[in-house]
Each structure stands twice: as C-alpha cells, then as structure tokens.
Amino acid sequence: MTKKELVENIKRKKSFLCIGLDSDINKIPAHLLQSEDPVFEFNKQIIDATREYCVSYKPNTAFYETQGAKGWISLEKTIGYLNKTCPDIFTIADAKRGDIGNTSTMYAQAFLEKLNFDSVTVAPYMGEDSVKPFLEFQNKWAIVLALTSNKGAHDFQTIMINAEMENQNFLYQEVIEKSMQWGTSQNMMYVVGATRAEMLSDIRSIIPDHFLLVPGVGAQGGSLADVAKYGMNKECGLLVNSSRGIIFASSGNDFADKAREEAQKLQTEMQVLLENYL
Amino acid sequence: MTKKELVENIKRKKSFLCIGLDSDINKIPAHLLQSEDPVFEFNKQIIDATREYCVSYKPNTAFYETQGAKGWISLEKTIGYLNKTCPDIFTIADAKRGDIGNTSTMYAQAFLEKLNFDSVTVAPYMGEDSVKPFLEFQNKWAIVLALTSNKGAHDFQTIMINAEMENQNFLYQEVIEKSMQWGTSQNMMYVVGATRAEMLSDIRSIIPDHFLLVPGVGAQGGSLADVAKYGMNKECGLLVNSSRGIIFASSGNDFADKAREEAQKLQTEMQVLLENYL
Numbered sequence: 001m002t003k004k005e006l007v008e009n010i011k012r013k014k015s016f017l018c019i020g021l022d023s024d025i026n027k028i029p030a031h032l033l034q035s036e037d038p039v040f041e042f043n044k045q046i047i048d049a050t051r052e053y054c055v056s057y058k059p060n061t062a063f064y065e066t067q068g069a070k071g072w073i074s075l076e077k078t079i080g081y082l083n084k085t086c087p088d089i090f091t092i093a094d095a096k097r098g099d100i101g102n103t104s105t106m107y108a109q110a111f112l113e114k115l116n117f118d119s120v121t122v123a124p125y126m127g128e129d130s131v132k133p134f135l136e137f138q139n140k141w142a143i144v145l146a147l148t149s150n151k152g153a154h155d156f157q158t159i160m161i162n163a164e165m166e167n168q169n170f171l172y173q174e175v176i177e178k179s180m181q182w183g184t185s186q187n188m189m190y191v192v193g194a195t196r197a198e199m200l201s202d203i204r205s206i207i208p209d210h211f212l213l214v215p216g217v218g219a220q221g222g223s224l225a226d227v228a229k230y231g232m233n234k235e236c237g238l239l240v241n242s243s244r245g246i247i248f249a250s251s252g253n254d255f256a257d258k259a260r261e262e263a264q265k266l267q268t269e270m271q272v273l274l275e276n277y278l
Numbered sequence: 279m280t281k282k283e284l285v286e287n288i289k290r291k292k293s294f295l296c297i298g299l300d301s302d303i304n305k306i307p308a309h310l311l312q313s314e315d316p317v318f319e320f321n322k323q324i325i326d327a328t329r330e331y332c333v334s335y336k337p338n339t340a341f342y343e344t345q346g347a348k349g350w351i352s353l354e355k356t357i358g359y360l361n362k363t364c365p366d367i368f369t370i371a372d373a374k375r376g377d378i379g380n381t382s383t384m385y386a387q388a389f390l391e392k393l394n395f396d397s398v399t400v401a402p403y404m405g406e407d408s409v410k411p412f413l414e415f416q417n418k419w420a421i422v423l424a425l426t427s428n429k430g431a432h433d434f435q436t437i438m439i440n441a442e443m444e445n446q447n448f449l450y451q452e453v454i455e456k457s458m459q460w461g462t463s464q465n466m467m468y469v470v471g472a473t474r475a476e477m478l479s480d481i482r483s484i485i486p487d488h489f490l491l492v493p494g495v496g497a498q499g500g501s502l503a504d505v506a507k508y509g510m511n512k513e514c515g516l517l518v519n520s521s522r523g524i525i526f527a528s529s530g531n532d533f534a535d536k537a538r539e540e541a542q543k544l545q546t547e548m549q550v551l552l553e554n555y556l
Binding site: 096 | 340341344349377379388405406423426435437438452456
C-alpha cells in the first residue's frame with residue numbers, strides 16, 4: 001500500500017485505528033477452542049466485526065509462534081483472509097526482526113513476499129544493513145522501533161548521548177536521525193509509544209512527514225487525545241494501536257460484538273480528533 | 279543444559295564449535311530438492327556428519343520463516359532430531375527476538391518450551407522487561423546481542439556515551455553492564471562478533487565468567503586465533519560459530535563429507551587453542 005492510499009483510507013473511514021491481533025490462545029473464548037483452527041476463527045470474527053472502524057491490523061508474531069508450526073498456519077490464514085477480504089487494510093507483521101544483511105533479506109521475504117504483509121516492525125540495534133533489506137519491496141514498509149511503550153524503554157532508548165555537548169541526543173533520536181536516511185517517508189514508519197506522548201513533539205520536529213505507529217493507548221495507559229495533540233500531522237501521520245482493549249473486551253459468546261463496540265468507540269474519538277487537527 | 283555440562287562437553291570434545299544451520303533452500307544441493315522436506319533432510323545429514331566435531335548447533339529462524347509454516351515444520355523437525363539424537367549438544371534458536379514483557383514471554387515459551395531449544399538470541403533495544411522473560415526457564419539461556427559482526431554494528435552499538443565524562447562507554451558496553459544484572463553467567467550469554475576480536479579484552483574485563491557466542495569467523499573475516507587470545511577464559515567461555523563455511527562447503531552430492539572436513543579442520547584448530555589457553 002502506498003502512503004497516498006493509506007491517507008485516503010484514513011480520511012474515508014475517519015479512523016487511524018490499528019487493531020492488534022495478539023490472539024493469545026489462552027485468552028480466546030472457550031467455545032472457539034472446539035474449532036479446527038481456534039486462533040484463525042477468532043481473528044476472522046474479530047476482523048469481520050471491526051473492519052469498518054479501523055484502517056490497519058497488526059498480528060504480533062509471538063502469539064502465533066508460541067503454537068509452533070500450527071501457529072504459523074493460523075498466521076498465514078489470517079493474512080490471507082485480510083488480503084482477500086479487506087484490500088483497503090494496511091497490514092503490519094509485528095515481528096520486531098533484524099539481523100545481518102543477508103539474513104534480514106530472508107526475514108523481509110518471509111513477511112513482505114511470502115506472507116504478503118504491507119509492513120513489518122524492525123529492531124534497529126544491528127544498524128543499516130539489518131534494516132535496509134526491508135526497504136527494497138515496492139509499496140512495502142519497514143516500521144522501525146524508536147521509543148517503545150514499555151518500562152524497559154528507559155534502559156537504553158532514553159540514554160543521553162553527548163550529554164555535555166551541543167549535539168546531545170537521546171539514543172532513540174539518534175536511531176531516528178540515522179535511519180531516516182536509509183529510506184523515505186514513503187517506505188519507513190517509526191514505533192513511538194503513547195505512554196511518552198509529550199516526546200512526540202520532539203520526534204515530529206525530526207520527522208514531520210513520517211507515519212508513526214503508536215502502541216500503548218488503553219491497557220498501557222497512554223491518552224489518545226495527547227497522541228493526536230503532539231503527534232498528528234497534515235496527513236494524520238498516525239496509526240494508533242489497540243490490542244487487548246478491543247479483542248479481549250469480552251471472553252464470552254459476544255466477544256465479536258463487544259470488540260466492535262470498543263473499536264467503534266475509538267473510531268468516534270478519532271473522528272473528532274481528525275476534524276479538530278486536519 | 280547447565281554451564282557445567284556445556285564446559286564438560288567442550289573439554290571432552292576438544293571443541294567450542296557452533297555450527298550455524300542457516301539452511302537456505304536456494305543453496306542446498308539440488309539432489310535434495312526431491313525429498314519431502316529438503317531443508318530437514320539437509321540438516322539431518324549435516325548434523326550426522328559434523329556432530330562429533332562441534333558442541334552446538336544454531337538454526338537461524340529467518341531461513342525457516344522464509345518458507346512459511348512449511349519452514350517452521352522443518353525447524354521443529356530439526357530441533358526434535360537434535361534433542362533426540364544429540365543430548366550433549368547445546369542448541370541455539372538464533373531468532374533475535376525481543377518485545378514488551380508479556381509478548382517476550384510468548385517468544386520464550388515458543389523457543390524454550392514448545393521447541394525445547396537450550397537458548398535463544400535476544401535483541402536488547404527494548405530493555406529489561408523484553409529480556410527477563412527468557413531467563414525464567416530452568417537450565418535455559420538468553421543470548422543477548424552486544425557487539426555484532428556486521429557493518430551496521432557501527433551505527434548504534436559503538437556510539438560513545440558520556441564521551442567527555444569519566445564514565446564514558448560504548449553503547450554495547452552499556453548494554454552488557456546493565457543487562458548482566460538481570461541474570462547470571464549461568465543463564466545469560468552475549469553475542470560478540472569475531473570481526474572485533476580486540477574488543478573482546480574490554481568485554482572480558484566486564485564479564486569474565488559469561489560465555490560469548492562469536493559469529494563472524496570465516497566468511498565474515500574474523501580470526502579464530504584472535505578470538506581465543508582475547509576472549510577465552512578458564513572455562514573456555516566461547517562458542518564460535520561457523521555457518522556457510524561448513525554447511526555450504528560443497529553444493530554437490532559430497533556436501534556432508536565436505537562439511538565434516540571443514541568442521542574437523544576448525545575442531546583441530548580449537549583443540550590446539552584449548553591446550554594453549556586452558
């Protein structure tokens with residue numbers, strides 16, 4: 001998907017919601033466990049119930065790998081279903097991969113060609129040759145971890161570099177400034193946690209045009225209004241993710257209806273924010 | 279596997295060789311492509327030919343994921359074969375995973391429980407809660423990326439922190455110093471590339487007792503003698519990896535024999551180094 005198409009979808013659907021398919025087999029409704037592929041059946045019903053309120057889905061590979069090859073089959077079926085039934089959805093493999101060049105090429109092929117996701121999340125620690133292979137596929141994206149929403153983000157990402165000097169920077173700023181040269185705002189996005197919304201202003205001053213994938217709204221405590229206030233640009237420029245708050249809103253037979261309600265609530269909030277800021 | 283067992287295996291086999299099963303479907307001998315599972319068939323023959331000369335095998339997940347669920351089946355069969363036929367082998371899932379706490383727990387379960395690897399490589403960028411879940415399994419290990427062997431290692435890992443101050447550090451040193459507090463030398467190792475052998479001395483001064491997983495010997499240009507000189511400790515403390523140089527030594531019918539020859543060559547060099555330094 002191109003950036004232009006993504007922006008058009010956001011405007012048409014009045015939503016910048018990404019739904020995280022962290023489809024933990026231990027949390028999906030009990031009545032689905034009888035089906036042949038419970039995780040796929042769960043995802044299918046969640047997708048059917050929520051697709052009109054979101055512009056993106058983001059399966060996190062950890063929740064599939066924990067089921068071994070069977071989990072990868074669920075993942076394959078899920079992305080196949082999305083690509084077949086929702087061509088206007090931006091798909092994200094939340095895989096946080098990254099390795100030396102020739103190995104990153106394999107990961108890029110796995111997610112962007114074989115599974116045919118629009119994008120994949122990438123860890124930056126190994127530098128340029130670990131990220132660039134993800135940028136070599138037309139209309140596909142690398143989403144680089146910059147400032148994550150977890151407690152451990154403070155261990156390394158917010159280390160101050162050159163503290164006593166004029167060019168002082170947090171490590172996550174250094175990651176953005178260096179990596180933004182490897183691609184463009186047409187094939188790179190950044191992960192920036194909602195729990196650090198005030199830092200979005202600084203990030204916007206470095207990358208005014210890039211899309212940001214923002215986890216951490218809801219369960220992790222970030223505020224949607226703050227994210228829009230500090231992070232939105234003239235094309236919206238945001239994909240805000242919610243996982244557990246939507247997909248596990250109910251563990252009963254009504255899980256899909258409750259997921260729809262939660263997704264619609266967020267979409268309604270987002271519609272107001274889009275009208276205010278765009 | 280415990281550290282004690284690993285050290286005993288190294289002394290008994292006179293080897294600290296790890297063989298990387300980067301079993302690229304595009305590079306395995308043509309005659310194997312007829313078999314039901316070419317990648318597993320390749321791995322099985324490589325393992326049978328080389329196991330007496332090494333103490334560890336390291337499948338890199340990228341080369342399996344690029345085949346989708348089918349690749350994960352090859353990976354499951356490979357680790358199953360290793361666990362069944364080579365109980366004295368230290369197995370490494372070279373997966374470079376890392377995510378927020380509850381998600382890293384899923385990855386840890388996937389590799390250390392479901393697939394039953396002894397260890398998994400972990401990317402440190404997301405900090406403590408992304409690494410700790412891998413440390414909660416008895417006799418299992420997290421192998422944290424510190425200083426990798428690729429060109430991109432210079433982008434962030436060798437950034438100088440506090441350049442003007444007394445406590446100046448490279449980022450990779452900061453990663454080691456902080457993360458070593460999350461576990462012990464009984465459940466944590468570090469990845470340190472052979473292409474930076476002289477830096478091994480500095481690393482040894484921080485972590486004298488931890489095992490180091492050293493890629494980059496051979497194809498990537500690092501010297502085994504230098505790695506031993508700067509990195510070996512009284513328990514050896516090294517696992518030196520070779521992938522392509524062994525498994526793709528020949529692309530003909532003799533691939534397993536040639537792999538054995540290459541593995542034996544390295545083992546012979548390692549035997550001398552062990553006698554010199556231990």
